[in-house]
Amino acid sequence: MDLHFQFDWQAAIASLPYLLKGVPYTLLISFGGLAIGFVIGMLFGLMRIAPSRWLRYPAVFYIEVFRGTPVLVQVLFIFYGLPTLLGGPIDALTAGIAAIALNAGAYISEIVRGGVQSIERGQREAGLSLGLSATQTFQYIIWPQALRRMIPALGNQGIVSIKDTSLFSVIGVGELVRQGQVYIAQTFTALEVYFMIALLYLAITLSLSMALSLLERKGLVG
Amino acid sequence: MKDDKQIQRDATPIVRLDKNDNKQIQRDAAPIVRLDKVNKHFGELHVMRDIDLSVAPGEVVVIIGASGSGKSTLIRCVNGLEPFQSGRIEVDGKTLAPHGASGKSLQAVRTEVGMVFQQFNLFPHLSIRDNVTLAPRKVRGWSRRQANTTAERLLERVGIADQADKYPSQLSGGQQQRVALARALAMEPRLMLFDEPTSALDPEMIGEVLDAMRELAKDGMTMMIVTHEMGFAREVADRVVFVHGGEIVEQGTPEAVFDDPQHERTRAFLSRVLKH
Ligand SMILES: Nc1ncnc2c1ncn2[C@@H]1O[C@H](COP(=O)(O)OP(=O)(O)OP(=O)(O)O)[C@@H](O)[C@H]1O
Numbered sequence: 376m377d378l379h380f381q382f383d384w385q386a387a388i389a390s391l392p393y394l395l396k397g398v399p400y401t402l403l404i405s406f407g408g409l410a411i412g413f414v415i416g417m418l419f420g421l422m423r424i425a426p427s428r429w430l431r432y433p434a435v436f437y438i439e440v441f442r443g444t445p446v447l448v449q450v451l452f453i454f455y456g457l458p459t460l461l462g463g464p465i466d467a468l469t470a471g472i473a474a475i476a477l478n479a480g481a482y483i484s485e486i487v488r489g490g491v492q493s494i495e496r497g498q499r500e501a502g503l504s505l506g507l508s509a510t511q512t513f514q515y516i517i518w519p520q521a522l523r524r525m526i527p528a529l530g531n532q533g534i535v536s537i538k539d540t541s542l543f544s545v546i547g548v549g550e551l552v553r554q555g556q557v558y559i560a561q562t563f564t565a566l567e568v569y570f571m572i573a574l575l576y577l578a579i580t581l582s583l584s585m586a587l588s589l590l591e592r593k594g595l596v597g
Numbered sequence: 598m599k600d601d602k603q604i605q606r607d608a609t610p611i612v613r614l615d616k617n618d619n620k621q622i623q624r625d626a627a628p629i630v631r632l633d634k635v636n637k638h639f640g641e642l643h644v645m646r647d648i649d650l651s652v653a654p655g656e657v658v659v660i661i662g663a664s665g666s667g668k669s670t671l672i673r674c675v676n677g678l679e680p681f682q683s684g685r686i687e688v689d690g691k692t693l694a695p696h697g698a699s700g701k702s703l704q705a706v707r708t709e710v711g712m713v714f715q716q717f718n719l720f721p722h723l724s725i726r727d728n729v730t731l732a733p734r735k736v737r738g739w740s741r742r743q744a745n746t747t748a749e750r751l752l753e754r755v756g757i758a759d760q761a762d763k764y765p766s767q768l769s770g771g772q773q774q775r776v777a778l779a780r781a782l783a784m785e786p787r788l789m790l791f792d793e794p795t796s797a798l799d800p801e802m803i804g805e806v807l808d809a810m811r812e813l814a815k816d817g818m819t820m821m822i823v824t825h826e827m828g829f830a831r832e833v834a835d836r837v838v839f840v841h842g843g844e845i846v847e848q849g850t851p852e853a854v855f856d857d858p859q860h861e862r863t864r865a866f867l868s869r870v871l872k873h
């Protein structure tokens with residue numbers, strides 16, 4: 376037996392069509408989850424710095440719970456646990472999107488809080504002193520500046536969440552890793568397939584990084 | 598400086614012509630600002646003690662005093678940036694109640710009161726033009742066109758007409774502060790507040806900002822100015838107010854306060870700041 380294992384490029388290329396079927400699921404779960412997570416993060420991030428404790432405390436609770444527990448446990452809870460509470464099944468795709476949304480939402484809440492709090496107090500005072508309402512001051516002055524400062528951290532969270540979706544093979548949703556596992560079971564080409572999976576993740580995360588740095592540079596004036 | 602100004606004498610008896618020759622202080626009209634026994638604490642610290650102060654339309658009031666005496670707090674109360682605990686503040690006929698007025702009434706006051714800050718506080722993500730037009734469009738509901746026209750006129754007036762498409766970080770400190778002035782004026786305020794508008798500037802840029810303020814005073818704007826520029830205070834102030842430890846210790850014409858201060862505190866302060 377030849378112990379010097381050769382990397383079989385042909386096997387790697389051959390797996391590609393099958394693996395690519397997982398990419399839409401990976402993208403859907405990560406970007407769908409992140410989009411919802413952003414809305415959640417904006418809401419809870421702002422609640423987190425609200426003057427009223429009735430807004431602040433629930434936000435703190437949510438953030439601590441979903442930051443402090445593994446995303447894998449969260450998705451298992453949603454997929455296997457929740458149905459017994461709800462009395463009906465949840466499909467794996469929905470469970471995956473929900474887990475990313477809730478998990479990323481907790482981190483994004485903190486990013487939003489940090490971004491908004493990083494804007495100098497004088498900006499708010501200048502807006503208010505001009506007669507803008509608190510809402511207008513936030514909308515036209517604080518938020519655009521905060522958002523710009525948040526881009527690097529958001530990009531970071533995006534990459535983490537994209538990679539987190541790889542855990543969701545456990546609930547059987549046909550994302551990249553799941554596709555790979557099924558393929559490997561038939562072909563026994565673990566090395567090549569996992570290598571290709573890694574490359575595909577890298578392609579997705581690099582695209583995101585580049586898109587964001589472009590956005591950052593384009594928006595960087597003043 | 599005073600000799601080449603044109604005097605527009607007006608026949609109305611309630612009007613007194615003052616040192617900024619073609620402007621008029623309406624001392625008999627209702628004051629634009631009236632503080633009535635205002636008290637303010639920061640925790641244990643009592644930073645405004647029974648402050649009474651009225652400002653007549655057209656009047657330029659300069660507030661002086663040592664660091665920490667409460668000058669900033671005083672003028673920030675006038676547009677509700679600081680809440681106060683007791684007393685009453687009336688601005689342009691609207692009352693600010695203690696413990697923070699409601700959002701709507703605060704906004705109504707702030708719409709009529711402009712403010713220039715020590716650190717300029719321009720909006721870094723907006724062009725100079727948008728800095729100036731934002732509030733008139735969103736608060737006054739002006740069209741972009743109308744707001745732009747006004748912005749152009751104001752920027753020209755403060756001497757930076759050709760910079761409208763730039764961003765704040767591309768301007769010098771003096772230019773930024775003049776934009777801040779134009780931004781406040783775009784709302785057509787009845788009263789302007791200045792909190793040490795030249796303290797963050799390099800010495801060579803102080804003059805251009807003071808010039809713009811001088812012009813504004815000449816045009817009859819009502820102004821409350823906190824400054825350490827004593828020469829400027831003497832020149833433009835109709836009244837100088839000396840604050841110490843949260844109290845108004847002494848006030849009067851610049852001549853009275855600077856040349857013949859009645860209180861030991863005032864004398865001590867002036868001898869310190871006028872020494873150099
Ligand atoms: N937000 C705050 N919280 C607590 N104390 C404050 C706050 N703002 C101001 N103070 C205190 O209130 C007092 C008056 O402050 P204020 O800023 O009005 O002084 P000032 O006369 O403007 O001084 P300066 O010339 O240094 O600007 C100071 O002792 C200051 O430390």
Ligand SMILES: [Mg+2]
Pocket residue numbers: 668669670792793
């Ligand atoms: Mg001050």
